[in-house]
Amino acid sequence: MLAYTVRRVIATIPVMLIVALFVFSLLYIAPGDPAAIIAGDQATPDDVERIRASLGLDRPFLIRFTEWLFRVMQGDLGVSIFTNLPVSHMIKQRLEPTYSLMLLTLIIALTFAIPMGVLAAWKQGTWIDRLVMVFAVLGFSVPVFVVGYVLAYTFALQLDWFPVQGYTPIGTSFTGWLSNLMLPAVALGGAFIALIARITRATMLEVLSQDYVRTAKAKGVGQGAILFVHALKNAAVPIITIIGIGFAGLIGGAVVTESVFAIPGVGRLVVDAILRRDYPVIQGVVLMFSFTYVIVNLIVDLLYTVFDPRIRY
């Protein structure tokens, strides 16, 4: 168990290194002169040179990468071209809204998606099953910002149940936090729910045809316990795997959702940085989110052992 954990943790290190290398080398792979592009159309040649130097593009790749990597490992993500503030500082200030949004989305998604998938598998071929499948296709097809606007228009503007936009820190008011995040989380959760419900249904269909489900029924276990104890625990590994993989979509969706609902999170930071061509901020955010994603998938790997006693390397 401990060996497995240690091994999984160590295995993430090369992945993180490659992520860092890839994100870093984008500056060098990019066609044209990134310094000129970042400086913008009105920039003087001096501006371009200044930016080139600040990005380190004037020095050899490997030396520059090693230096950069050491600083990243110490939590130094560089300095914003626009505000001159440390990028890590700017990100840190905005982490709470973003992580709050993702956490709430995750909770909502799991609460709805898993029962939906289980129900669809149990009632395979009925209208319930078909309804879930239709929802799943819709969830994949309607972009998150479209869902966001529809929800905001209906539940905030027309019905006035929730605030239209903004964010309340959880430390200030929990109810304020919740009512601010409710619509964004539901909007962001749509595609995630579709993804999880679909894999839950597919896996449950397979599990429900297994012999041990028949055994459970033969000893008098009720339908609910068969579905949610005997079968669901067997379906857990594919489900949590897809949750881990789907987290990338969740991160991407969060960036857009924060824009729709004016939530001052990391996503907004990166969108503002795009408009200002503030590349160090973009790079820092990409790196931060990628590490989050790697760690989420590490947690998924470790959770395997909780759900399936057979996994033990």
Place this chain on the structure above:
Amino acid sequence: MSTTTLPPNGFTPAPQLADVLPPRKERGRVGMFIVRYPTIAVGGFMVSLFILMAIFAPFLGTVDPTALAPAKRTRPPSGDYWFGSDMLGRDVYSRVLYGARISLIVGFSVAICAASVGLFIGLVSGFIRSVDAIVMRIMDGMMSIPSILLAIAMMALTRASVENVIIAITIADVPRVSRLVRGVVLTLREQPYVEAAIASGTRLPMIIIKHILPNTLAPVLVQATFLCASAMIAEATLSFIGAGTPPIIPSWGNIMAEGRALWQVKPYIVFFPAVFLSITVLSVNLLGDGMRDALDPRMAKRI
């Protein structure tokens, strides 16, 4: 899509009749196709409709989608402006119809490019062990970067253009196709007939063309369809947050981005492109679902 009568518990259902019997003659080919593959038929029909709409946009009662008319800003939908006009007085209906071109071009281009590059990388790393180790590590790393963020970073370093949007989304998608192809190749390599071909000295290109490619194409085709759908969403997302198609070009993401400031008072500017985008993506996804069910019955149950 199985609508078999519910199998009794503990028993596997008998194979579906549709899979076993030859198609019946009396219904005619088209009719039979619709009956057997309703999702492909519906999805394919709707996608064709959108393609026709994009091609014939100039003849569908549109005006110049970039023509400014400051005096007629933000008109609600009416006989003159079917979908209303935006804050610069441009006709939203015309912009939405022309916008279909960008979405479809990006969607199809990304699907084709990502599928071809992914197919190549997947085939190579499925066959050459030394390449495999390195390439797949890189792919793992790339897949650890959420694709929209990867595209954002790339767009920030290049000039905004439709081509660069296509390249950025393609690069973000390549690792997934490569992984898929590599997985298929690795399973196929173990097949007795492929091993026999290798053992009897058949040259590698022949093996790939004769045995590997035909078996890889079906899953890649399905995957490419889903990539097309997700690329259309990605283009709209990038344009929406200002990292996509240049603002002068009417794309659905750009129309929505411009309508953003006014969405609380003039929701129709955002509404129409949103509906068109959603229905187009839905059609492509339906097509993909249907093709997956038809091409790979074993996969149909999963995902």
Place this chain on the structure above:
Amino acid sequence: MPPLLDVQNLQTHFGTIDGVVRAVEGVSFHINAGETVGVVGESGCGKSVTAMSILRLIQTPPGKILFQGRDLLELSEPEMQAIRGKDISMIFQEPMTSLNPVLTVGRQIGETVVLHEGLSAREAEQRAVEMLTLVGIPAPGRRVREYPHQLSGGMRQRVMIAMALACSPQLLVADEPTTALDVTIQAQILELMRDLKTRVGAAIMLITHDLGVVAEMAQRVIVMYAGRKVEEGTVEEIFLNPLHPYTRGLMGAMPKLGSSLHETGRTKLTEIQGQVPSLRKPIIGCAFASRCPGVTDVCRKIAPAIEQKAPAHWVACHYAERAMAAA
């Protein structure tokens, strides 16, 4: 005294897309309290379907299944759940796949007593340890916390038996309990079942295709063919005086222990020619007609009714008298 289980005219049919499968076609039999009844036949003859019909693990068929005087087919699902695992329990053929891989052995045994006797989790684990001891698993205190994949096939079947007997059921339905096991393990499991039967006092419905197992375990035998009961009687009657040609065929296909080829000239194994008829079409005449060595036109047209030919012997064959005379 009425029998413990009285199955009357059971018909289990499945609707599939290419027609109705008549898996069980009008079978009647009974099992008395404490008795072991063997149900024999080839695979696909409706043995397992009959067993699963009794526990209602498949669609409710027409007919009557009286258990302690109550018709199981008329019970509601919750009433049926209260009976499954408590009054009637079942052992399945595949010990490798019949246990849930992600729950501990103790949990799976204990679940039965938690459900039916309202025991707490702690008491249930205690009971699980007792049951594992009873079925002869060494170090039961450690084994209860283990998962099925940590046990061998024989051990898993012992666990299945422990699970089935945890609530001291009146009737144990054992569907090919030893088929998937090694020969040596088979003997151990049969020995265990016989031993436990005397202790728990349960009646056993033993489904098998192995006549040797039946001879060892059962008092009475039911022979099934193509969803029908073709012969029934005490073990002595059936083995010494088989009347149905199918039963005789089964005997011929069974190797006899202790006899060798050169000792007697006629110990050659024989097989039953032909194949089991399709259950998708109604069968006209005797179901065995297509494979019977003594078939006549009558057999092909008229289905024989099951008739009593001796005090403890019933058979469905037009020519049973001829067989009796020959014996």
